[in-house]
Amino acid sequence: MDFGNKKAINFSLFALIFLLLICSSPSVRSDSYYADLAIDVDSSGFVTIDGVTNYPDLLVQDSQEYTSKKQSYWLLNITKNEIFSEYAYVITLPKSSSINYLKSTGSIRIEEELGNLLVKGYGEK
Secondary structure, X not given: OOHHHHHHHHHHOOEEXXXXXXXXXXXXXXXXXXXXXXXXXXXXXXXXXXXXXXXXXXXXXXXOOOEEEEOOEEEEEEEOOOOEEEEEEEEEEEEOOOEEEEEEOOEEEEEEEOOEEEEEEEEEO
């Protein structure tokens, strides 16, 4: 084992558990929400959500509101109980990330780009 490469070894243990329920069970509200989001997660657990949405206070800059960490595992949880009539998102995870669990409504796919995992999803009511 090469201890000179300790940072790479520790960083490869970084994993992200991902949960997104943006178009979940029916709500009492009759609002019709939409979202087209770019969600960036850095290796320190800070999240930036940028894009176009009419959902209040969903867009954030460098926030830890949606992340938590247990041992070496990160949890990203963006749960909204309201119905979104349509939504699309791209989540960019830090380099060398892995996904241990994924729960989302709608269609999703996972891609790799320049060492980052991308989770892409979309759906409509």
